[in-house]
Amino acid sequence: MSHDTNNAKPLILLQQAFDALEATADSDIDDFDDEEEEAEAVPAQYACRKIMEAMDLLRAANRERLLGA
DSSP states (O other): OOHHHHHHHHHHHHHHHHHHHHHHSOSSOOOOSSHHHHHHHOHHHHHHHHHHHHHHHHHHHHHHHHHHO
């Protein structure tokens, strides 16, 4: 099984989690001094941001594998 296939399922799951959280989050993005403050004040926004970071890391890993292949 290729690494791209290995990352496909986590990306789908993360996208589903993001979509579910995004529907509950305020559309206005608030800025905070640190992650702890953001996590306490707006947990849905924090979770959405962390999910997007994880998805970006998986996509970057896929790009590196494809370019290195």
